[in-house]
Amino acid sequence: MRRISPKDTKTERGPGEWFTGEVWMDPSPPRTPEAGVFRVLFAPGARTNWHTHPEGQVLYVVSGRGLAQAEGGPVVEMGPGDVVTFAPGEKHWHGAAPDSCMLHVAINPAASTDGGTEWLEPVGDEEYPG
Numbered sequence: 001m002r003r004i005s006p007k008d009t010k011t012e013r014g015p016g017e018w019f020t021g022e023v024w025m026d027p028s029p030p031r032t033p034e035a036g037v038f039r040v041l042f043a044p045g046a047r048t049n050w051h052t053h054p055e056g057q058v059l060y061v062v063s064g065r066g067l068a069q070a071e072g073g074p075v076v077e078m079g080p081g082d083v084v085t086f087a088p089g090e091k092h093w094h095g096a097a098p099d100s101c102m103l104h105v106a107i108n109p110a111a112s113t114d115g116g117t118e119w120l121e122p123v124g125d126e127e128y129p130g
Helices: none
Strands: 025-026 033-042 057-064 066-070 076-078 084-088 092-096 102-109
Touching: 057 066, 057 092, 092 102
Parallel strands: none
Antiparallel strands: 025 033, 033 102, 057 084, 057 102, 066 076, 066 092
16 A cells, blocks of 8 residues: 655646646656556646557546547546546547636556656647637
8 A cells, every 4th residue: 555645746837748728737756656646737728738548547527627539539528526538549638628727637557657648739729629
């Protein structure tokens, strides 16, 4: 068993090559072999780039309203208590609704840091509903 306290993490701004808009993250500490766990706060309209995870990803929405989309699928609204999952290798993006912040916990199974995330192109304004 292992307990990780908020004091064990450091809030940092999300890198511009991964996100559009203002995003703040608390990543799990390095050397966490069970899963990478990230608390991520998105400002209104902020979102990830398209990306994939070799082991998939689970999102748990804590507060606010968000949007998510897997390539070729519809945009899905997310709210507090919702869980959204992406299959291994599934190309997707997620972020806040245009008029709301959104806080989610992202879990990347069997990943100590970013889980081998492959960061791809930004989600353009023409693709983002808002």
